[in-house]
Amino acid sequence: MSAIAPGRSTGPQLPARYTNLDSAHSAHGSRIHAFGPALVQGDPLADDLVEYFASRPLGGGRKQLEQALDHGIESVRNPHPTLAALFAQLDHVPLWVDFDQLDLGGSVYLRLGPLGQLALGCAALPLAYGSPVGVVPLVFTGRLTQRAFRRLIETTHFVYVTCKPGGLRRHGEGFKTTVRVRLMHAQIRRLLRQSPKWDMQAWGVPIPQADLAGTNLSFSVVVLESLRRLGCSFSSRESEAVMHLWRYSGYLIGLEPQFTCATEAEALRMGDLIAMTQGPPSGDCVALTQALMNVTMHMAQTPAQRKAAQQWRKFLNGLTRYFIGAERADALQLPKTRLRFALYPMRLTVMLCETLRRTVPGVNTLAVRIGSKTWGKSIEIGLAGVKVSYELPEHPAARSTH
Amino acid sequence: MKPDLLSLLTDEDWRLMTERATRRNFEKDGMALREGAESRSLFFLQSGYVQVVRDFHGLRLTVARLGPGEVFGEMSFLERAPAMASIVADGPAQVLILSEQEIESLLNSVPGLASRLYQSLAVTLSRRLRRSGDTGNESIGSTRTARTGFTTERQLPPGLAQAVDGIKQGLQQIELQLRNRSLPPEQAAAAVAGACDQVCATLERFMRDEVVVDAGMADLLAFRDAGAVRAGIGAYIFRETFSVLMSSALVARAFAMPRGFPDDWETIAAIHLDEPTGDGQLGPLVDRWFLQRPLCRARRTSTAAVGKLLTSLLGDDPAAFTCLAAGSCHEILELLGGTQAGGATATCIDLDAGALLAAAERAEDLGISDRITFQLGNVVPADNGEQLLLPPQHAIFAVGLFEYLGDEAALRLLDWTHRQLQPGGTAIFTNLVEGNPDALFMEYLLERKVHHRSVEAFTELFRRSSFGGATITADASGADLLARARKN
Structure with missing residues (x-):
């Protein structure tokens, strides 16, 4: 029996999903008590607003939201107190925010082009899908694996608009998308809380602060760490800028200040704490990860394309194993491949390109331009003309890379 | 005993009134006041129960029952109009009757009695009005609301339209066969029952928790609760199956609630009668199905x-x-x-x-x-x-x-x-x-x-x-x- 049981601290009753607390306590000390409340806390500002929107006629809430996003809260006639409160928080720019640093962080992400997308798909998401409770909202839909491709594209789009220059400025596309995703999280929380099948004692609040924090650091430190393993290099200024970008994104998406990370060291500690306390992957985690690995099959039409897609699947499996480590990969039942032999030349090539980028004037700018176009093109192809809807946004609990 | 409803009267008022009142005892079915009578008296029920009875084309209907401490005759007294209902003893009852002349005499001689008495009668009437107006039943007297605007198109679960279309096509086929006389009646009844059972099964299938959550998540920025999503799915099936289901006399009646509340006596009588009826080829068969539902x-x-x-x-x-x-x-x-x-x-x-x-x-x-x-x-x-x-x-x-x-x-x-x-x-x-x-x-x-x-x-x-x-x-x-x- 654990000496440190959920609910043992003086704070709120913690759900059963918060496990392995003895080991976590050895590694993280009293931090486990500080992090516990993150499992039972949603996003009160957004939660209150969706409650109000639910009482409005169909389309009324969305209209008010878009009006406030596009033209400011002052343009909304007699805004409801819940709408005014949310936009008061959104319109307040914390003192620590530096918009130049946000743009730098975004450009670092964009210049990575396909490598960044590989890090998202083969590191950030598989780690997130390893959270047995984090995937429960997806299980609830009964279509766990059917939307894997769509979810990947929408996640990619979310990252892309966040990283575009000025993306998180007040009227930037990233800002608006983040707010929409925040309200989608709140609406998912609301829907799941209304379901008799949602086990509050076992799982806590749906999409709690803990999962928002996990998502946030999967976009920051997990991607940085993974790409370093692939041969990418970042100056300390660049990595700080990436962390800064996602810290502000976390603020906009409703993350409480105590659960945002300003530095990579903080993020790695929090990622490790989340990984230690979330329990081993469930069968649903395995199914979801398998579906993610199969996304290339989605686009294959001809026998030749299907054959190529199968090769891609092997490559993605191998790369994911490389990023998240053999132990986690085995838990997610990712097959072993011989890709590790191909990774050395790939890593060498990336390192050479990175040296060129750092040393030859103009190459970095060119890399940002090409990388940005690659992101845009991938999303365009993936969406195939269908408008981004964020049917079920990702809200994974990420873990740090090993 | 001073009636509770006349609590505004003083004990002295009540003593004076009872002194001048006539005491009468009634046996069961004894008539204390007859509908249409030109009575101007006030009646105070001392013991027993009386029924307030109205005549409807020769049939007697009790519209209220009064017990000890209650007053009657007050409307005729106030309006100087004939009694609107008869008062009939429900068993042995004792009544104090204060005539109009005695009341006038008291009102003229006792200072303040007039305002106390009229205020008491006003309270009596107000309470009766409240009693008759408050149904306390959320289903009774309710009006139907428009069943649109619950969900967006994207929130209709995948497969719902196909499932409902399948049922409709099946029913159309049966109807055609019935017209052509190519389907024996018993087979047709079984087929219609099967199709109608499918309507219930479709409701069950698409109201499942995971389907509703999934539908709600299909358009999160519509901000629709699970209840609204269910209502939207229900409204869709309702609209699509309306024409067939409403060809059954009993289903149509149960839906229409012509008396303003559910399970009215004619609906219940039809259920007990258990004789299928309805319009068109399908109506009686749908009716037959419904009559056998749980x-x-x-x-x-x-x-x-x-x-x-x-x-x-x-x-x-x-x-x-x-x-x-x-x-x-x-x-x-x-x-x-x-x-x-x-x-x-x-x-x-x-x-x-x-x-x-x-x-x-x-x-x-x-x-x-x-x-x-x-x-x-x-x-x-x-x-x-x-x-x-x-x-x-x-x-x-x-x-x-x-x-x-x-x-x-x-x-x-x-x-x-x-x-x-x-x-x-x-x-x-x-x-x-x-x-x-x-x-x-x-x-x-x-x-x-x-x-x-x-x-x-x-x-x-x-x-x-x-x-x-x-x-x-x-x-x-x-x-x-x-x-x-x-x-x-």
Whole structure:
């Protein structure tokens, strides 16, 4: 029996999903008590607003939201107190925010082009899908694996608009998308809380602060760490800028200040704490990860394309194993491949390109331009003309890379 | 005894009034005041009960019952108009009668009496008005709302349209075959029943929790709750199947609620009659299907079960039974029309004058009208404490009433029932059970707000009431619960 049981601290009753607390306590000390409340806390500002929107006629809430996003809260006639409160928080720019640093962080992400997308798909998401409770909202839909491709594209789009220059400025596309995703999280929380099948004692609040924090650091430190393993290099200024970008994104998406990370060291500690306390992957985690690995099959039409897609699947499996480590990969039942032999030349090539980028004037700018176009093109192809809807946004609990 | 309703009068006022009043005793059915009489007197009921009775084309309908401490004749007194109803003793009763001349004399001689008396009468009238206006029942008198705007197009679950289209196409095919006379009637009936069962199965399938959550998540920025999504799915199936389902006379009636409330007496009578009818080729077949659904079977089996229970309560002494929300008064007419009833009497209470008049007519035919009081009124005690009065009863029962009452209204009714029963008296009530296979059909296609209750929930309701508990059994249909409680 654990000496440190959920609910043992003086704070709120913690759900059963918060496990392995003895080991976590050895590694993280009293931090486990500080992090516990993150499992039972949603996003009160957004939660209150969706409650109000639910009482409005169909389309009324969305209209008010878009009006406030596009033209400011002052343009909304007699805004409801819940709408005014949310936009008061959104319109307040914390003192620590530096918009130049946000743009730098975004450009670092964009210049990575396909490598960044590989890090998202083969590191950030598989780690997130390893959270047995984090995937429960997806299980609830009964279509766990059917939307894997769509979810990947929408996640990619979310990252892309966040990283575009000025993306998180007040009227930037990233800002608006983040707010929409925040309200989608709140609406998912609301829907799941209304379901008799949602086990509050076992799982806590749906999409709690803990999962928002996990998502946030999967976009920051997990991607940085993974790409370093692939041969990418970042100056300390660049990595700080990436962390800064996602810290502000976390603020906009409703993350409480105590659960945002300003530095990579903080993020790695929090990622490790989340990984230690979330329990081993469930069968649903395995199914979801398998579906993610199969996304290339989605686009294959001809026998030749299907054959190529199968090769891609092997490559993605191998790369994911490389990023998240053999132990986690085995838990997610990712097959072993011989890709590790191909990774050395790939890593060498990336390192050479990175040296060129750092040393030859103009190459970095060119890399940002090409990388940005690659992101845009991938999303365009993936969406195939269908408008981004964020049917079920990702809200994974990420873990740090090993 | 000074009537409670005249509490604004002083003790001296009351002493002066009683000194000048005439005291009269009435036996059962004695007429204290006749409808249309030019009386200007005030009547104070000292003991016993009286019925306020109105004549409807020769049939007597009780519109209220008054008990000790109540006043009557006040409207004729105030308006100087003929009496609107007759006052008939419900048993031995004593009444103080104060004539118009005596009242005038007192008003002229006692300072302040006029304002105290008129204010008291105003309070009396106000309370009666409140009593008649508050139904305490959320289903009664409700209006239908437009069933659009619940969800967006994206929130209709995948497969719903195909499933409903399949049912419609199947029914069209059957209709065509019937027209061509290429399908034997029994096969057609089975096929229609199968298709209608599919409507219920489709409701079940697409109202499942995970389907609703998935549909809600398909368009999160529509900000629709699970309830709205369910309503949207229900509205879609309703619209798509409306034309066929409404060709059944019974389904159409159950949906239309022509009397303004569910399960009106003609609907219940049609269920008991169990003779399918409807429009077009499909109507009678849909009707036949509906009559065999658990809901209709429950109405029939519960009525029979209650009838048996009531018969078992008949003893040597004449029993007094009251049926609440009596509608067609089926159980009482069967019971009192039978050979075992002895001298039993009954009161049937309902909001629907038409239902009571139809039952009164049938009672006349059966020759038992003198043993049944048909009382117009709302059986659910209003939350302001105003309620109907009954002489002590041996049994009070209702079939198909509790499912239309929320817990608080149901509790008030149980407590009121407990007060009206004599010691050892029995309460018998039914409630549609949680898991009733027709629950979704009732909610989304018939637009009924129904409180299905589990055995535990129904038991808990009685436990919280003055009864302190009840014996609950499931009826033969599997859709209804039968509760029996005794006043100790």
